[in-house]
Amino acid sequence: MDHTRRLLEIMARLRDPQTGCLWDLKQDFRSLLPYTLEEAFEVADAIERGDTDDLRDELGDLLFQVVFQSRVAEEQGLFDFEQVAQGIADKLTRRHPHVFGDVVFDDEAAFKRAWEQAKLDERHAKAGKAAASVLDGIGAALPALVRAEKLQRRAARFGFDWPEAEPVFAKVHEELDELREAHAEGDQAHIEEEVGDLLFVVVNLARHLGVSPEAALRAANAKFSRRFQHIEQCLAEQGKALEGTPLEELDALWDQAKARERS
Template sequence: MQQTRRLIEIMARLRDPETGCPWDRQQDFASLIPYTLEEAYEVADAIERGDFTDLRDELGDLLLQVAFHSRMAEEQGLFDFEAVAAAIADKLERRHPHVFAGIDFDSDTARLRYWEASKLEEKSEKTGQTPGSVLEGVAAALPALMEAQKLQKRAARHGFDWDSAEAVFGKVREELGELEQAVASGDTAHVREELGDLLFVLVNLARHLDVDAETALRNGNRKFRRRFQFIEECVNRTGKRLADCSLAELDAFWDEAKRAGH
């Protein structure tokens, strides 16, 4: 707690209108959005790389964003860091009655239902309105893959879902066929729509296969990065540039990268 208090005091000094840091004083909630998102992704990257020293540092960077936003809110009389901590502590206790209130759930399904009901109740209390849709609360600002997963999970909990992964494979083939027809039509807007439908159903397939679509794509990106950099190394050894090589040559290097386990 001593270091938490130190962080809060440092943030206050950085924001001091007379003696603080000019850059820190210029920031507002909106200007910090890119930094907050970036730090969250860097935490994920450190976890996926298994670098726990880096994870400690990246979690600190993410905590700085919480302290920064809390300080600006305190300056405006909205809330402070302590209120943020209290809010999440209250929420955790409220949503885990099986841990803190001695309530027993007879299944994971019952526990999840309680969790969702609690979220809806909290939203009603906050807004004074009854939620109009079970999809409310899924932030539209999320990365598209993550938003798709959350929308699908919400709908599935209320019975709107395929029975099996096999059924989703059929939908993937259907959407792929519709995309091919749209491409053949030359209608760019239709192509964009059908491609979106295909991506959405692929996320659904990932969910049915118990695979996180965001993580799967990030792993695919890493694999591509490794293999393409291997291609670059191979090309450099030949004394050529990438642009001087034929696609057949580059494909051969790609196959070599696969055989090498990249």
């Protein structure tokens, strides 16, 4: 059975004005956005946990969001799912001339340059002008950490980058000093600006060290949750409440959790 066609038919029934689901009928591009982002992050979570059964389910949920958005667009006469699929198929064919054509690249670096040039040409064509920025196409709605990395990677491909990690370490220290100065001044707007600068350069350092800042922070979040839950469990076993427990005791339990993980 063609399950893609079945999925499209299910979506059409859910949006049927007479017999469809009231909740599905109320949705539009904007209202669906949070669900689309949530499903993308749940795909990432399944991958990080190595749960392939869950990954299959989450990919299905993400695909449903694509089908849903496409159906809304079809109802407005904009485009349909077939055109979405056609667009990505054409794009992949166009960007891989060494696979679907007779172009030969000398090495991976040459392929990457051609890939970026193809993307730039597409952005120029879409913008209708030759002066489009090389940063065009990096979604403003992306999570800030992800967008920072993408902006830096895009600029780096055109030569705007430090050649190695060492000067980035120095830049981190420089931004931290500027944040201390802003804190001493007590100007909250300036503090916020400097915090942003510090986060941006830390993303740059992660990139130079070959680390995904998003993945690293997700791992740090998970680690914090594990250790904090250890504190909660220990206190519960002692009949104590988290609130009101001295910080020194909490720190000792935190160190205990760290020691357990390392062992």
